Amino acid sequence: MMSTIGVLVGPAGLDPVESIKALLDRLPGVSIPSSLSPQQEAILFELRLPRVVLGGLVGTMLALAGGAYQGVFRNPLADPYLLGAAAGAGLGATAVIAADGPRGLVPLAAFAGAMGAVALTYAVGRSVGERTSTTLILAGVAVASFLAAAQTFVLQRNSDSLQEVYGFILGSLATVGWSDVALAAPYALIAGVGIILHRRMLDVLAVGDEEAMGLGVSAPSVRARVVLAASLSTAAAVAVSGLIGFVGIIVPHLIRMTAGVSYRIILPLAILVGAAFLIGADVVGRTVLAPAELPIGVVTAFLGAPFFLLVLRTSRSRP
Amino acid sequence: MSGIQASELVVAFNGTTVIHGLDVSIASGEWVGVIGPNGSGKSTLLRALAGAIPFSGTVQIGGVAIHDLDERQRAQMVALVPQRPVIPEGFTVTDYVYLGRSPHLRFLASEGPSDAGAVANAIEVLELAEMAGRRLPTLSGGELQRVILARAIAQQTPVLLLDEPTTSLDLGHQQQALELVETMRRSRELTVVTAIHDLTLASQFCDRLVMLASGRVVGEGEPEAVLTEESIGLHYGADVSVQRDPGGGIAVIPLRHRRS
Numbered sequence: 052m053m054s055t056i057g058v059l060v061g062p063a064g065l066d067p068v069e070s071i072k073a074l075l076d077r078l079p080g081v082s083i084p085s086s087l088s089p090q091q092e093a094i095l096f097e098l099r100l101p102r103v104v105l106g107g108l109v110g111t112m113l114a115l116a117g118g119a120y121q122g123v124f125r126n127p128l129a130d131p132y133l134l135g136a137a138a139g140a141g142l143g144a145t146a147v148i149a150a151d152g153p154r155g156l157v158p159l160a161a162f163a164g165a166m167g168a169v170a171l172t173y174a175v176g177r178s179v180g181e182r183t184s185t186t187l188i189l190a191g192v193a194v195a196s197f198l199a200a201a202q203t204f205v206l207q208r209n210s211d212s213l214q215e216v217y218g219f220i221l222g223s224l225a226t227v228g229w230s231d232v233a234l235a236a237p238y239a240l241i242a243g244v245g246i247i248l249h250r251r252m253l254d255v256l257a258v259g260d261e262e263a264m265g266l267g268v269s270a271p272s273v274r275a276r277v278v279l280a281a282s283l284s285t286a287a288a289v290a291v292s293g294l295i296g297f298v299g300i301i302v303p304h305l306i307r308m309t310a311g312v313s314y315r316i317i318l319p320l321a322i323l324v325g326a327a328f329l330i331g332a333d334v335v336g337r338t339v340l341a342p343a344e345l346p347i348g349v350v351t352a353f354l355g356a357p358f359f360l361l362v363l364r365t366s367r368s369r370p
Numbered sequence: 371m372s373g374i375q376a377s378e379l380v381v382a383f384n385g386t387t388v389i390h391g392l393d394v395s396i397a398s399g400e401w402v403g404v405i406g407p408n409g410s411g412k413s414t415l416l417r418a419l420a421g422a423i424p425f426s427g428t429v430q431i432g433g434v435a436i437h438d439l440d441e442r443q444r445a446q447m448v449a450l451v452p453q454r455p456v457i458p459e460g461f462t463v464t465d466y467v468y469l470g471r472s473p474h475l476r477f478l479a480s481e482g483p484s485d486a487g488a489v490a491n492a493i494e495v496l497e498l499a500e501m502a503g504r505r506l507p508t509l510s511g512g513e514l515q516r517v518i519l520a521r522a523i524a525q526q527t528p529v530l531l532l533d534e535p536t537t538s539l540d541l542g543h544q545q546q547a548l549e550l551v552e553t554m555r556r557s558r559e560l561t562v563v564t565a566i567h568d569l570t571l572a573s574q575f576c577d578r579l580v581m582l583a584s585g586r587v588v589g590e591g592e593p594e595a596v597l598t599e600e601s602i603g604l605h606y607g608a609d610v611s612v613q614r615d616p617g618g619g620i621a622v623i624p625l626r627h628r629r630s
Contacts, residue, residue, distance in 0.1 A: 251480065254465075255472050257458035264422050265452075266525070267445030267473035312460025 070095055101229045105291060106333045106347075107326035108232065109224070110298055112239050112288040114325025117299020118306075118317050119246045119281035122253030123274045124184045127307070131285040131299040134191040134278065138198035139168025140289040144219045145202045149209035157219065158234060158290035165286035168198055169278070183260065184274065222293035222348030224333050231291040238287035245280030246318060249273060253314040295329070295348050297355025302328055304358075372447070372528030372561045373398040374419060378427035381414050381585075388414045389585040391427070398432075398528075401555060401562040403576035405569060405596075407606045410582040412565035413453060416531045419563065420450035431529055445473030449522040453533040453565075457506045463517050464502045467492055470524030492524040496550060512543035519547070523554060530555075532564040536571065544568065548575045569597055574619035581605065593620055 072085035073092055087095065116131035124133070132138075143164025147156045176190035206213060252273045255263050260270035288295070302325045306317045329347070332354070336345040374396040381389040389411045396402045404412045418425040421436045421444045429436050431447050439447070449470070458466070470492070471485040493502055496516040501509065509517065515535065522530055532551065536544040548571060555562050566572045572579060573593035581589035581596050583605040589596040597620050602610050613621040 248478065251472075251475070255469055257456070257461065258469065259456040261417075261422055262452060262456060264441055265420055265445060265448075265450045266469055267442035269441050307460070312458075313465065 074100075097228055101232050102224050102333070103330055105232050105235070106224050106330040108235055108239050109288045109292045109295065110302070110325040110327070110329025111322045112235070112242065112284040112325075113295065113298040114302035114321040114328070115243055115246050115318060116281040116284040116288070118303040118314065118321045119249075119253070119277050119284075120299070121303055122249075122256060122314050123277045123281075124188060125257060125259070126184075126188075127304065128300065129188075130297070131281065131288075132195075132294075132296075133188065134172040134282065135168035135195040135198060136165040136282060136285045136289060137294050138195040138202065139164035139166070139171075140286065141216075141220060141294065142198045142202040142205070143167075144293075145205050145212070145216050148212045148215050148219070149205050151212075158231070161219075161293075162286045162290035164198075165289050166282060168194055169282040169286075173275075173278070187274075187278075218346075219293045220348070221346035222295035222351075223344075223346055224292055224329075225344060235287045235291045238283050242280045242284035242287070243322065246277060246284070249277050249280075250314045250318045253277070253318075293348065295351055297351045297358070298325060298329055298332075301351075301355050301358050372432045373400075374529065374561060374563070375430040376415075376419065376427065379415075379418060379425055379429065380427055381411075381418050381423065381425045387585065389418065389425070392582075392585070392587060394580060394587070396561060396563060398561055399555070399559050401552075401564070401575065401577050403572040403579045403593075404563060404565045404582060405567075405572055405579055406582035406588075409584075410605075411585040412582055413533050414585075415582065416450060416533050416563065416565055417452075420444075420448045420531055422450060442473050445525065445527075447527055448529045448531060449525040449527040450531045451518055451522050451533060451535060453537065455518050457514070459505070459507060461506050462503050463498055463506065463509075463520075464489065464493070466506060466517060467498075467520045467524050470521040470526075473525060488524050488526055492520040495523060495554065496520040511538050512540075512546070515539060515543070515547055516550070519550065528559075529561045529563070532562065534565055534567060536566065536568060544571060551575075569602070569622040570615070570620065573597055573622075574615065574617075597622060 069085045069087050072083045073087050073095055076083045076085060077096075113131055117129070120129040120131060120133055121127050140161040141164070143160035143162070144157050147160040172187065172191045172194045175194060176187040179186045179190070206216060252268055255266055255268045256270055256273060258266070263270045302321055303317050306320045306324060310316050310320060329351075332350045333347050336347045336350040339345055374394070376392060376394045379389055379392040379394070380387065392415065394415070404415060406412055414423070417423045419429055421429070421439070421441075434447075436444050436447070467489050468481065468485070471481055471488060474485065475481065493499055496519055498513075498516055498520055501513060506514065506517065515538070519535070530551070535547055535551070539547060551562060551564075552575060554560060564576070576593065578591060579589070579593050579596040580587055581601065588605055589601055597612055599610055599612050602608055602612070602622065609625045609627065611623045611625055613623060615621045
């Protein structure tokens with residue numbers, strides 16, 4: 052439903068009925084003529100549709116990654132950027148923009164930065180000796196601070212690129228075509244399948260590493276696999292849409308509060324709810340200041356920050 | 371067939387040796403109590419027997435060295451109930467008992483009718499049916515202890531290791547919990563090892579006791595032989611009177627000498 056609204060809303064003012072006809076016309080075996088001009092059809096199929104599909108994909112990836120991180124770290128406030136993915140992606144993108152490199156490299160640099168940061172966090176965490184989730188989270192804090200400092204340094208030296216870097220950090224689904232969808236989809240698929248396959252294991256991890264071992268589940272190896280999948284998912288999402296915050300926290304929590312705490316429920320539902328949430332947030336971002344756009348990162352943060360506090364309050368007051 | 375043999379067992383944490391070359395032998399179907407003062411290595415011994423922590427030496431269960439088993443195979447042999455289990459907040463009693471089926475499931479498998487049967491049976495045996503849908507934090511200490519036992523029973527292992535199963539319970543619930551373990555041991559021919567502080571209960575329920583002090587075995591045998599006023603005085607630093615309990619077993623009574 053959100054997808055349909057997402058396709059139908061936009062500054063070009065396409066007639067909704069005719070747009071639906073045009074969409075249905077593309078379905079195999081269906082032939083419904085619509086009165087849209089070729090330009091209007093191009094807007095529909097080359098701008099709006101890929102944007103909605105990408106929004107759904109990114110929402111799903113962030114929600115799944117958030118849910119997965121919350122499971123492996125047994126912390127309901129963990130988010131996809133916990134292990135430094137955001138800072139790494141920010142540094143990668145900043146480096147390309149500051150060096151005035153080709154803008155097509157930005158997604159790749161962001162992806163590489165995010166994966167590199169998580170790998171660094173993992174290496175730092177393991178070098179401490181104990182393979183517990185706490186060491187990993189602390190290593191993530193250290194790595195993220197370091198990379199953020201490096202990014203600030205690069206920005207200071209190249210203050211003319213501030214605006215563009217800022218745009219990346221706010222996150223956006225704008226000005227994308229099918230190429231971004233094609234870029235993210237394979238990672239989304241691999242990571243999504245990887246995460247979903249571990250849903251039962253994540254429930255076992257709820258009793259802690261040692262008891263999980265007693266139940267035949269090796270927590271460190273489950274954690275390594277799920278963190279890898281969730282980080283791939285996060286990095287791919289960041290690469291195509293910048294830093295969109297709070298989706299990874301809000302969506303799993305909405306499900307937890309309404310449908311249950313088992314990851315067998317949370318993760319499959321996160322696919323749908325995550326997609327719907329981000330497409331919806333994008334519609335809000337496109338309409339409230341129309342024809343200007345509110346960055347989607349701002350929309351999710353506006354909704355997310357108060358929500359975050361609400362979750363904190365309710366989880367604190369529980370027995 | 372599910373006896374336990376530990377030989378030359380050594381456990382060290384961060385360079386500190388906690389268990390110094392233990393040899394313990396437990397017959398199949400036997401109930402052995404591991405006693406000893408705080409810090410003597412009771413919990414560590416249990417965790418090593420379960421393969422939950424690294425150790426050197428060998429531990430065999432039913433003649434198979436647990437080193438040679440992967441974690442899932444090991445969890446099909448031994449269920450360990452820790453002293454303070456992690457209680458996951460949102461879980462219901464049924465959700466939690468289902469965790470015990472994990473060792474029996476392959477990576478991609480989900481629970482089938484045999485798992486549901488094992489869970490239903492454990493819930494019934496431990497009289498949890500009427501609270502099956504309740505969330506764990508809403509249960510009382512005694513109820514929670516039964517739920518934790520139910521998870522171990524659903525695991526359907528021949529060996530059950532219980533670390534201080536009665537510590538947080540009142541007297542009545544302590545007896546109830548241990549009677550339940552005894553019932554299950556008989557009906558399922560389990561080998562049971564419990565770390566236990568209450569020496570009177572230990573003597574009443576265990577076939578044999580192993581007393582540890584500073585990571586070494588300092589006494590082993592039938593409760594009457596192990597629980598003497600001298601041994602308890604020496605290793606616990608406690609002043610006690612040991613009385614014969616007419617129902618079988620021994621009553622260990624702490625004494626207090628008031629200064630006048």
